[in-house]
Amino acid sequence: MDFPISTSDKDHVNAPLTFLTRLECSVCRTPHPAAEIQTVCRKCGKALLARYDLASARRTFTREGMKEGEYSMWRYAPVLPVGEQRNIVSLGERVTPLIPLRTMFSNFSAGKVLMKDEGLLPTGSFKARGLAMAISRAKELGISSICLPSAGNAGGAAAAYASRAGMHSWIYMPKDTPEINIEECIAYGAHITLVQGNISDAAKAMNEERKKHPEWFDVSTLKEPYRLEGKKTMAYELAEQLGWKLPDWIVYPTGGGTGLIGMWKGFEEMEELGWIGRERPKMVSVQAAGCAPIARAFVAHRGDSEFWEHAETIASGLRVPKAFADHLILTAIYASGGVALSVSDEEIRAAVSEIAKKEGLFISPEGAATVAALAHLAEERLTKETDLVVLFNTATGLKYPELIGDPRP
Numbered sequence: 001m002d003f004p005i006s007t008s009d010k011d012h013v014n015a016p017l018t019f020l021t022r023l024e025c026s027v028c029r030t031p032h033p034a035a036e037i038q039t040v041c042r043k044c045g046k047a048l049l050a051r052y053d054l055a056s057a058r059r060t061f062t063r064e065g066m067k068e069g070e071y072s073m074w075r076y077a078p079v080l081p082v083g084e085q086r087n088i089v090s091l092g093e094r095v096t097p098l099i100p101l102r103t104m105f106s107n108f109s110a111g112k113v114l115m116k117d118e119g120l121l122p123t124g125s126f127k128a129r130g131l132a133m134a135i136s137r138a139k140e141l142g143i144s145s146i147c148l149p150s151a152g153n154a155g156g157a158a159a160a161y162a163s164r165a166g167m168h169s170w171i172y173m174p175k176d177t178p179e180i181n182i183e184e185c186i187a188y189g190a191h192i193t194l195v196q197g198n199i200s201d202a203a204k205a206m207n208e209e210r211k212k213h214p215e216w217f218d219v220s221t222l223k224e225p226y227r228l229e230g231k232k233t234m235a236y237e238l239a240e241q242l243g244w245k246l247p248d249w250i251v252y253p254t255g256g257g258t259g260l261i262g263m264w265k266g267f268e269e270m271e272e273l274g275w276i277g278r279e280r281p282k283m284v285s286v287q288a289a290g291c292a293p294i295a296r297a298f299v300a301h302r303g304d305s306e307f308w309e310h311a312e313t314i315a316s317g318l319r320v321p322k323a324f325a326d327h328l329i330l331t332a333i334y335a336s337g338g339v340a341l342s343v344s345d346e347e348i349r350a351a352v353s354e355i356a357k358k359e360g361l362f363i364s365p366e367g368a369a370t371v372a373a374l375a376h377l378a379e380e381r382l383t384k385e386t387d388l389v390v391l392f393n394t395a396t397g398l399k400y401p402e403l404i405g406d407p408r409p
Protein backbone atom coordinates (compact mmCIF):
# COMPACT_ATOMS: atom_id res chain seq x y z
CA MET A 1 0.00 0.00 0.00
CA ASP A 2 1.22 3.46 -0.79
CA PHE A 3 0.44 6.11 1.81
CA PRO A 4 1.29 9.75 1.34
CA ILE A 5 3.28 11.33 4.16
CA SER A 6 3.10 14.84 2.92
CA THR A 7 1.58 17.01 5.62
CA SER A 8 4.38 19.55 5.47
CA ASP A 9 3.90 20.07 1.73
CA LYS A 10 0.28 21.19 2.04
CA ASP A 11 1.30 24.69 3.05
CA HIS A 12 -1.25 26.26 0.73
CA VAL A 13 -4.26 24.75 2.50
CA ASN A 14 -5.75 27.19 4.98
CA ALA A 15 -9.00 25.63 6.25
CA PRO A 16 -9.63 25.22 10.01
CA LEU A 17 -8.70 21.73 11.05
CA THR A 18 -9.57 21.37 14.70
CA PHE A 19 -12.48 21.14 17.15
CA LEU A 20 -10.29 22.62 19.92
CA THR A 21 -12.41 24.87 22.16
CA ARG A 22 -10.45 25.69 25.29
CA LEU A 23 -7.84 24.58 27.80
CA GLU A 24 -8.83 23.37 31.23
CA CYS A 25 -6.83 22.81 34.40
CA SER A 26 -6.36 19.11 35.12
CA VAL A 27 -6.96 19.74 38.83
CA CYS A 28 -9.13 22.83 39.49
CA ARG A 29 -10.84 22.81 36.04
CA THR A 30 -10.32 26.56 35.52
CA PRO A 31 -10.83 27.27 31.81
CA HIS A 32 -8.14 29.11 29.83
CA PRO A 33 -8.55 30.48 26.29
CA ALA A 34 -6.79 28.30 23.71
CA ALA A 35 -6.21 31.15 21.26
CA GLU A 36 -3.50 32.60 23.54
CA ILE A 37 -0.13 31.25 24.59
CA GLN A 38 -0.63 29.18 27.75
CA THR A 39 1.72 27.35 30.07
CA VAL A 40 0.21 25.94 33.29
CA CYS A 41 -2.96 26.84 35.21
CA ARG A 42 -2.88 30.52 36.22
CA LYS A 43 -4.82 29.73 39.37
CA CYS A 44 -3.20 26.60 40.81
CA GLY A 45 -0.09 26.01 38.68
CA LYS A 46 -1.03 22.49 37.55
CA ALA A 47 -1.06 21.05 34.02
CA LEU A 48 -3.59 22.29 31.45
CA LEU A 49 -5.48 19.91 29.19
CA ALA A 50 -6.81 20.69 25.70
CA ARG A 51 -10.58 20.28 25.35
CA TYR A 52 -12.51 19.77 22.12
CA ASP A 53 -16.11 20.04 21.00
CA LEU A 54 -16.38 16.27 20.68
CA ALA A 55 -20.18 16.35 20.39
CA SER A 56 -19.82 18.26 17.12
CA ALA A 57 -16.70 16.39 16.04
CA ARG A 58 -18.48 13.02 16.18
CA ARG A 59 -20.91 14.09 13.46
CA THR A 60 -18.16 14.38 10.81
CA PHE A 61 -15.10 12.72 12.32
CA THR A 62 -15.95 9.03 12.16
CA ARG A 63 -14.15 5.69 12.36
CA GLU A 64 -15.28 4.89 8.83
CA GLY A 65 -13.92 8.20 7.52
CA MET A 66 -10.53 7.35 9.00
CA LYS A 67 -9.80 4.91 6.21
CA GLU A 68 -8.98 7.75 3.85
CA GLY A 69 -6.79 9.74 6.21
CA GLU A 70 -3.09 10.39 5.84
CA TYR A 71 -0.99 7.57 7.28
CA SER A 72 0.52 9.64 10.09
CA MET A 73 -0.49 10.96 13.50
CA TRP A 74 -2.05 13.94 11.69
CA ARG A 75 -4.88 11.67 10.57
CA TYR A 76 -6.50 12.59 13.91
CA ALA A 77 -6.27 16.34 13.17
CA PRO A 78 -9.87 17.20 14.25
CA VAL A 79 -8.95 16.19 17.82
CA LEU A 80 -5.49 17.74 17.68
CA PRO A 81 -4.87 21.40 18.58
CA VAL A 82 -3.37 22.84 15.39
CA GLY A 83 -5.84 25.19 13.72
CA GLU A 84 -4.39 25.59 10.24
CA GLN A 85 -2.68 23.10 7.99
CA ARG A 86 0.09 25.53 7.12
CA ASN A 87 1.22 25.63 10.76
CA ILE A 88 1.88 21.91 10.94
CA VAL A 89 5.60 21.29 11.43
CA SER A 90 6.14 17.71 10.35
CA LEU A 91 9.00 15.35 9.61
CA GLY A 92 6.62 12.49 8.73
CA GLU A 93 5.26 11.15 12.05
CA ARG A 94 4.21 7.82 10.61
CA VAL A 95 1.81 5.32 12.15
CA THR A 96 4.16 2.96 13.99
CA PRO A 97 3.90 -0.81 13.56
CA LEU A 98 2.55 -3.29 16.11
CA ILE A 99 4.96 -6.20 15.93
CA PRO A 100 3.95 -9.57 17.44
CA LEU A 101 6.64 -11.08 19.70
CA ARG A 102 6.29 -14.70 18.72
CA THR A 103 9.28 -16.31 20.38
CA MET A 104 9.92 -14.59 23.69
CA PHE A 105 6.65 -14.94 25.56
CA SER A 106 5.74 -18.61 25.36
CA ASN A 107 3.51 -18.21 28.45
CA PHE A 108 1.08 -16.27 26.22
CA SER A 109 -1.05 -17.61 23.37
CA ALA A 110 0.48 -16.98 19.96
CA GLY A 111 0.32 -13.39 18.73
CA LYS A 112 -0.90 -12.01 22.06
CA VAL A 113 2.13 -9.90 22.92
CA LEU A 114 2.65 -6.96 20.57
CA MET A 115 5.34 -4.33 20.55
CA LYS A 116 4.44 -0.88 19.29
CA ASP A 117 7.71 0.24 17.82
CA GLU A 118 8.03 3.98 18.29
CA GLY A 119 11.70 3.86 17.37
CA LEU A 120 10.70 4.37 13.75
CA LEU A 121 9.54 7.95 14.32
CA PRO A 122 11.60 10.99 13.25
CA THR A 123 14.64 11.50 15.51
CA GLY A 124 14.38 7.85 16.56
CA SER A 125 12.02 8.20 19.49
CA PHE A 126 8.37 8.86 20.34
CA LYS A 127 9.36 12.29 21.65
CA ALA A 128 8.75 13.28 18.01
CA ARG A 129 4.98 12.98 18.51
CA GLY A 130 4.86 15.44 21.39
CA LEU A 131 7.37 17.91 20.08
CA ALA A 132 5.96 17.99 16.55
CA MET A 133 2.65 18.97 18.15
CA ALA A 134 4.05 21.49 20.67
CA ILE A 135 6.22 23.21 18.08
CA SER A 136 3.45 23.32 15.48
CA ARG A 137 1.17 24.98 17.99
CA ALA A 138 3.98 27.28 19.18
CA LYS A 139 4.48 28.36 15.57
CA GLU A 140 0.75 28.94 15.22
CA LEU A 141 0.81 31.21 18.29
CA GLY A 142 3.80 33.21 17.05
CA ILE A 143 6.56 31.81 19.27
CA SER A 144 10.12 31.97 17.85
CA SER A 145 12.35 30.52 20.62
CA ILE A 146 11.84 27.42 22.75
CA CYS A 147 13.76 26.03 25.71
CA LEU A 148 13.82 22.62 27.35
CA PRO A 149 15.67 20.57 29.96
CA SER A 150 16.25 17.05 28.64
CA ALA A 151 18.02 13.91 29.83
CA GLY A 152 17.91 12.31 26.41
CA ASN A 153 15.60 12.09 23.44
CA ALA A 154 13.37 15.12 24.06
CA GLY A 155 16.29 17.45 23.39
CA GLY A 156 16.96 16.03 19.93
CA ALA A 157 13.28 16.07 18.97
CA ALA A 158 12.81 19.64 20.24
CA ALA A 159 15.90 20.80 18.36
CA ALA A 160 14.86 19.04 15.14
CA TYR A 161 11.31 20.44 15.05
CA ALA A 162 12.49 23.89 16.14
CA SER A 163 14.94 23.95 13.21
CA ARG A 164 12.23 22.78 10.85
CA ALA A 165 9.99 25.61 12.10
CA GLY A 166 12.77 28.20 11.83
CA MET A 167 12.90 28.67 15.62
CA HIS A 168 15.80 28.91 18.05
CA SER A 169 16.11 26.15 20.64
CA TRP A 170 17.89 26.32 24.00
CA ILE A 171 18.48 22.87 25.47
CA TYR A 172 19.76 22.17 29.01
CA MET A 173 21.14 18.68 29.55
CA PRO A 174 22.84 16.81 32.41
CA LYS A 175 26.60 16.43 31.69
CA ASP A 176 26.26 12.64 31.62
CA THR A 177 23.46 12.63 29.00
CA PRO A 178 24.29 9.99 26.35
CA GLU A 179 26.74 11.49 23.83
CA ILE A 180 24.44 10.88 20.87
CA ASN A 181 21.65 13.01 22.40
CA ILE A 182 24.04 15.91 22.86
CA GLU A 183 25.51 15.47 19.37
CA GLU A 184 22.13 15.47 17.64
CA CYS A 185 21.10 18.72 19.38
CA ILE A 186 24.33 20.33 18.22
CA ALA A 187 23.76 18.99 14.69
CA TYR A 188 20.30 20.61 14.59
CA GLY A 189 21.85 23.92 15.61
CA ALA A 190 20.43 24.06 19.14
CA HIS A 191 22.12 26.15 21.83
CA ILE A 192 23.32 23.58 24.35
CA THR A 193 24.15 24.00 28.03
CA LEU A 194 25.53 21.01 29.95
CA VAL A 195 24.69 20.97 33.66
CA GLN A 196 26.17 19.00 36.58
CA GLY A 197 23.45 16.72 38.03
CA ASN A 198 20.19 15.31 36.66
CA ILE A 199 17.25 16.67 34.67
CA SER A 200 15.88 18.54 37.70
CA ASP A 201 19.22 20.35 38.03
CA ALA A 202 19.17 21.12 34.29
CA ALA A 203 15.65 22.56 34.70
CA LYS A 204 16.84 24.75 37.58
CA ALA A 205 19.71 26.13 35.50
CA MET A 206 17.37 26.77 32.58
CA ASN A 207 14.81 28.58 34.71
CA GLU A 208 17.52 30.79 36.17
CA GLU A 209 18.68 31.81 32.68
CA ARG A 210 15.12 32.18 31.42
CA LYS A 211 14.59 35.18 33.71
CA LYS A 212 16.86 37.09 31.32
CA HIS A 213 15.06 35.75 28.23
CA PRO A 214 11.30 36.23 28.55
CA GLU A 215 10.94 35.26 24.87
CA TRP A 216 12.02 31.65 25.57
CA PHE A 217 8.97 29.39 25.59
CA ASP A 218 9.35 26.39 27.92
CA VAL A 219 8.25 23.13 26.26
CA SER A 220 8.99 20.96 29.34
CA THR A 221 6.78 17.94 29.94
CA LEU A 222 3.28 19.25 30.81
CA LYS A 223 4.46 22.83 31.39
CA GLU A 224 2.64 23.54 28.14
CA PRO A 225 -0.53 21.68 27.05
CA TYR A 226 0.30 20.40 23.56
CA ARG A 227 3.06 17.78 23.86
CA LEU A 228 0.44 15.68 25.61
CA GLU A 229 -1.82 16.00 22.56
CA GLY A 230 0.92 14.56 20.36
CA LYS A 231 1.48 11.66 22.73
CA LYS A 232 -2.22 10.86 22.97
CA THR A 233 -2.19 9.88 19.29
CA MET A 234 -0.60 6.61 20.47
CA ALA A 235 -4.00 5.68 21.93
CA TYR A 236 -5.91 6.55 18.76
CA GLU A 237 -3.42 4.65 16.62
CA LEU A 238 -3.46 1.62 18.84
CA ALA A 239 -7.26 1.44 18.89
CA GLU A 240 -7.45 1.84 15.13
CA GLN A 241 -4.75 -0.77 14.50
CA LEU A 242 -6.58 -3.26 16.73
CA GLY A 243 -9.89 -2.71 14.93
CA TRP A 244 -11.24 -0.34 17.65
CA LYS A 245 -10.67 -2.87 20.40
CA LEU A 246 -8.26 -2.05 23.18
CA PRO A 247 -5.68 -4.48 24.56
CA ASP A 248 -6.04 -5.96 28.05
CA TRP A 249 -2.70 -4.47 29.12
CA ILE A 250 -0.55 -1.54 28.07
CA VAL A 251 2.98 -1.70 29.45
CA TYR A 252 4.63 1.69 29.27
CA PRO A 253 8.09 2.95 30.36
CA THR A 254 7.36 6.01 32.48
CA GLY A 255 9.50 9.07 33.02
CA GLY A 256 7.49 12.30 32.96
CA GLY A 257 4.40 10.25 32.12
CA THR A 258 3.17 12.20 29.09
CA GLY A 259 2.56 9.04 27.10
CA LEU A 260 0.56 7.32 29.80
CA ILE A 261 -1.50 10.39 30.69
CA GLY A 262 -1.95 11.19 27.00
CA MET A 263 -3.21 7.72 26.13
CA TRP A 264 -5.63 7.78 29.05
CA LYS A 265 -7.01 11.09 27.77
CA GLY A 266 -7.19 9.66 24.25
CA PHE A 267 -9.35 6.75 25.46
CA GLU A 268 -11.77 9.15 27.16
CA GLU A 269 -12.07 11.21 24.00
CA MET A 270 -12.61 8.15 21.81
CA GLU A 271 -15.41 7.03 24.10
CA GLU A 272 -17.04 10.47 23.73
CA LEU A 273 -16.62 10.21 19.97
CA GLY A 274 -18.46 6.89 20.13
CA TRP A 275 -15.42 5.05 18.77
CA ILE A 276 -14.88 2.72 21.74
CA GLY A 277 -16.91 1.61 24.74
CA ARG A 278 -16.20 1.93 28.45
CA GLU A 279 -13.53 -0.78 28.54
CA ARG A 280 -9.96 0.30 29.23
CA PRO A 281 -6.63 -1.48 29.23
CA LYS A 282 -4.86 -1.98 32.54
CA MET A 283 -2.09 0.61 32.44
CA VAL A 284 1.28 -0.64 33.66
CA SER A 285 3.88 1.97 34.47
CA VAL A 286 7.41 0.58 34.30
CA GLN A 287 10.34 2.37 35.88
CA ALA A 288 14.00 1.60 36.53
CA ALA A 289 14.98 0.38 40.01
CA GLY A 290 17.44 3.30 40.25
CA CYS A 291 14.68 5.87 39.72
CA ALA A 292 11.20 4.60 40.55
CA PRO A 293 9.17 7.37 42.24
CA ILE A 294 5.88 6.28 40.64
CA ALA A 295 6.40 2.61 41.51
CA ARG A 296 7.20 3.59 45.12
CA ALA A 297 4.09 5.80 45.34
CA PHE A 298 1.96 2.97 43.92
CA VAL A 299 3.19 0.47 46.51
CA ALA A 300 2.32 3.01 49.23
CA HIS A 301 -1.15 3.64 47.65
CA ARG A 302 -0.32 7.32 47.33
CA GLY A 303 -1.81 9.86 44.94
CA ASP A 304 1.47 11.63 44.25
CA SER A 305 5.17 10.81 44.38
CA GLU A 306 8.22 11.95 46.31
CA PHE A 307 11.45 13.25 44.78
CA TRP A 308 13.81 10.31 44.10
CA GLU A 309 17.27 11.10 45.44
CA HIS A 310 20.38 10.01 43.48
CA ALA A 311 18.43 8.84 40.43
CA GLU A 312 20.57 6.51 38.34
CA THR A 313 19.74 4.19 35.44
CA ILE A 314 20.97 3.32 31.96
CA ALA A 315 17.42 4.05 30.70
CA SER A 316 17.99 7.80 30.47
CA GLY A 317 14.38 8.56 29.48
CA LEU A 318 13.24 7.12 32.82
CA ARG A 319 15.59 9.22 34.94
CA VAL A 320 12.93 11.66 36.11
CA PRO A 321 13.14 11.97 39.94
CA LYS A 322 9.75 13.68 40.27
CA ALA A 323 7.24 13.94 37.43
CA PHE A 324 5.41 17.28 37.35
CA ALA A 325 2.06 15.51 36.74
CA ASP A 326 2.69 12.47 38.95
CA HIS A 327 -0.88 12.71 40.28
CA LEU A 328 -2.28 12.25 36.74
CA ILE A 329 -0.03 9.23 36.11
CA LEU A 330 -1.14 7.59 39.36
CA THR A 331 -4.82 8.43 38.75
CA ALA A 332 -4.69 6.64 35.38
CA ILE A 333 -2.93 3.60 36.84
CA TYR A 334 -5.43 3.25 39.72
CA ALA A 335 -8.49 3.92 37.55
CA SER A 336 -7.39 1.30 35.03
CA GLY A 337 -6.72 -1.39 37.63
CA GLY A 338 -3.10 -1.44 36.52
CA VAL A 339 0.16 -1.46 38.43
CA ALA A 340 3.47 0.38 38.67
CA LEU A 341 6.67 -1.60 39.08
CA SER A 342 10.40 -1.27 38.57
CA VAL A 343 13.04 -3.46 36.92
CA SER A 344 16.80 -3.44 37.41
CA ASP A 345 19.38 -2.20 34.91
CA GLU A 346 20.68 -5.79 34.65
CA GLU A 347 17.22 -7.00 33.65
CA ILE A 348 17.02 -4.15 31.13
CA ARG A 349 20.37 -5.06 29.55
CA ALA A 350 19.41 -8.73 29.39
CA ALA A 351 16.09 -7.84 27.74
CA VAL A 352 17.79 -5.62 25.11
CA SER A 353 20.01 -8.55 24.19
CA GLU A 354 17.30 -11.23 24.30
CA ILE A 355 14.72 -9.40 22.19
CA ALA A 356 17.34 -8.56 19.56
CA LYS A 357 18.39 -12.21 19.30
CA LYS A 358 14.95 -13.79 19.46
CA GLU A 359 12.74 -11.25 17.71
CA GLY A 360 15.11 -9.24 15.52
CA LEU A 361 14.27 -5.99 17.32
CA PHE A 362 17.01 -3.65 18.49
CA ILE A 363 15.20 -1.55 21.07
CA SER A 364 15.94 1.13 23.65
CA PRO A 365 16.61 0.30 27.32
CA GLU A 366 13.31 2.04 28.15
CA GLY A 367 11.47 -0.28 25.75
CA ALA A 368 13.40 -3.24 27.13
CA ALA A 369 12.15 -2.32 30.62
CA THR A 370 8.62 -3.20 29.45
CA VAL A 371 9.84 -6.61 28.24
CA ALA A 372 11.40 -7.29 31.65
CA ALA A 373 8.26 -6.01 33.39
CA LEU A 374 5.97 -8.34 31.44
CA ALA A 375 8.09 -11.29 32.54
CA HIS A 376 7.32 -10.25 36.16
CA LEU A 377 3.60 -9.78 35.51
CA ALA A 378 3.37 -13.21 33.88
CA GLU A 379 5.38 -14.84 36.66
CA GLU A 380 3.09 -13.36 39.28
CA ARG A 381 0.12 -14.55 37.20
CA LEU A 382 -1.34 -11.09 36.95
CA THR A 383 -1.67 -11.65 33.20
CA LYS A 384 -3.56 -14.56 31.62
CA GLU A 385 -2.24 -16.43 28.59
CA THR A 386 -5.19 -15.26 26.50
CA ASP A 387 -4.67 -11.56 27.39
CA LEU A 388 -3.65 -9.15 24.66
CA VAL A 389 -0.63 -7.15 25.80
CA VAL A 390 0.95 -4.14 24.12
CA LEU A 391 4.50 -3.19 25.08
CA PHE A 392 5.88 0.20 24.03
CA ASN A 393 9.35 0.50 22.61
CA THR A 394 9.80 4.24 22.89
CA ALA A 395 13.08 4.66 20.96
CA THR A 396 15.37 2.80 18.62
CA GLY A 397 18.31 0.92 20.15
CA LEU A 398 20.52 2.70 17.63
CA LYS A 399 20.39 5.81 19.83
CA TYR A 400 22.20 3.96 22.65
CA PRO A 401 25.51 2.85 21.12
CA GLU A 402 27.20 2.83 24.56
CA LEU A 403 24.86 0.05 25.70
CA ILE A 404 25.80 -2.48 23.06
CA GLY A 405 27.53 -4.71 25.55
CA ASP A 406 27.78 -8.20 24.05
CA PRO A 407 31.35 -9.46 23.81
CA ARG A 408 32.87 -9.25 20.32
CA PRO A 409 34.14 -12.31 18.45
Ligand SMILES: *Cc1c(COP(=O)(O)O)cnc(C)c1O
Binding pocket: 125, 127, 152, 153, 154, 221, 253, 254, 255, 256, 257, 258, 259, 260, 317, 318, 364, 366, 367, 394, 395
Ligand atom coordinates in the same frame (compact mmCIF):
# COMPACT_ATOMS: atom_id res chain seq x y z
C1 LIG B 1 11.09 10.36 27.44
C2 LIG B 1 11.19 8.91 27.27
C3 LIG B 1 10.39 8.05 28.03
C4 LIG B 1 9.44 8.53 29.08
O1 LIG B 1 8.32 9.10 28.48
P1 LIG B 1 7.16 9.84 29.29
O2 LIG B 1 5.99 9.77 28.40
O3 LIG B 1 7.62 11.24 29.52
O4 LIG B 1 6.96 9.10 30.55
C5 LIG B 1 10.47 6.69 27.76
N1 LIG B 1 11.31 6.20 26.82
C6 LIG B 1 12.11 7.01 26.08
C7 LIG B 1 13.02 6.39 25.08
C8 LIG B 1 12.08 8.38 26.28
O5 LIG B 1 12.86 9.16 25.53
